[in-house]
Amino acid sequence: MSSCPWTNKKEEGKETACVECISGTIHAGLPQGTIEPLYGLNTYIVGNRTNPRAIIVIYSDVFSHNLPNNKLIADSYAKSGEYLVYMPDFFEGDPLGLNLADVLIPTDAAKQSVLSKYGGLLAGMPGYLMWISRHGKDKTHKACVDWLQKLRRSDEVKGKKIGMVGMCWGGRFVFRAARSSESIQLADGKKVPLIDAGVALHPSNVVLPEDVEGLTVPVSVGWGEVDIVTPFKQKGQIEEIMKKRAEAGDPPPEMEHKVYTPGRHGFSVRGNPEDPAERKALEDSVTQVLDWFEKRL
Structure with missing residues (x-):
């Protein structure tokens, strides 16, 4: 059975996720969770609230709760009934606008004209740069760490493990949260x-060696061969950093590197379900997460 939570068919009697301004870039489906305040941040919550085996925290891409795809991914992690899944809005009510979604990560890049690509970039760049200025590394790191500290110290976590998944912008903060x-x-x-x-x-935005220095828990990484945002060469750089650490007598935690082909940036979130290769990447990235946590949470 396919593990992909997305479908292009509208469910009878249900409203499917749709935003007309970026029609065709959002995966159809009805998110099953709810958004509730939790540890100071609005958090999308789905899954087993009674007796989960573990908790999964998602640090999404820059579109946060605004992009239904992110909620559908959380639903896919919770589908087995084993996990309680939290996706906090680490952007504190200020995610990047969906009007830039197709400009930055088009679902079907092959059909995007040069005019629409560069015209969109020129039109959207001022807003994007202003958003970036409001979400520097220190602010976003603090928002993430503060929330995770509250979760870790809470009564609900006693006896349970915490897994964290980060996509695009959020991926860097998985490394940072995993440091000693x-x-x-x-x-x-x-x-x-x-x-x-x-x-x-x-x-995205991973700084080496800083972001992986002192890793203390197992981390799995998904890389795209043709990703123009996340340099593929960083895979080898991280492997070399871990090798030198081991040679210095400080064994690093277990790491896994999976390579996706073609692996456009955003392959786990905004791949085109109608394209066989991109649909496979959507499905396989969900499997990567669940397989990794099955053995380690």
């Missing part, structure tokens, strides 16, 4: 990492 420098001390005096395992899919 972010470990915290609990009320009982025990020092623990913020998360127990992570998955970073086409992570």
Whole structure:
């Protein structure tokens, strides 16, 4: 059975996700969760609230809750009934506007004309740069770490592990949350990492070696061969950093690297379900997450 949560068919009697201004770029489907305030951030919540085996936290791409695809991905992680899935709005009510979705990551790049591509970039760039200025590394890192600390210290997590998934913008913060420098001390005096395992899919803005120094929990990474935003060469750079760490007598945590072909940027979130290769990437990236957590949470 396919693990892909997206369909292009409208469910009878149900309203499917649709935004006309970027028609054709959003996957159809009705999200099953709810948005509720949690630890200071509006959070999309779906899954087993009674007795989950573990908790999965999603740090989405820049479109956050505005993009239905992100909610459908959370639903796919929760489908088995094993996990409680949280997707906080780490942009604190200020995600990037959906009007830029097709400009930055078109669903069907082959059909995007040069005029529409560069015309869209010119029109959208001022707004994009203003948004970037409001979400610098320090601010976004603090929002993420503060929320994870509250989750880790909460009663609901006692005896349960936390997995974190980050796509695009959020991928970098999986690495950062997995570092030993972010470990915290609990009320009982025990020092623990913020998360127990992570998955970073086409992570953007990664700074090496800074973002992977002191990794302390297992991390799986998904790379796209033709990703023009996330340099594919970073895969080899991270592998070399971990190799040198091991040679220095400091064994790194387990790491996995999966390569997607063709792997356009955003392949796990905004791939075209009507394109066989891109649909496979959508499905396989969900499987990558669930397989990794099945063994480590």
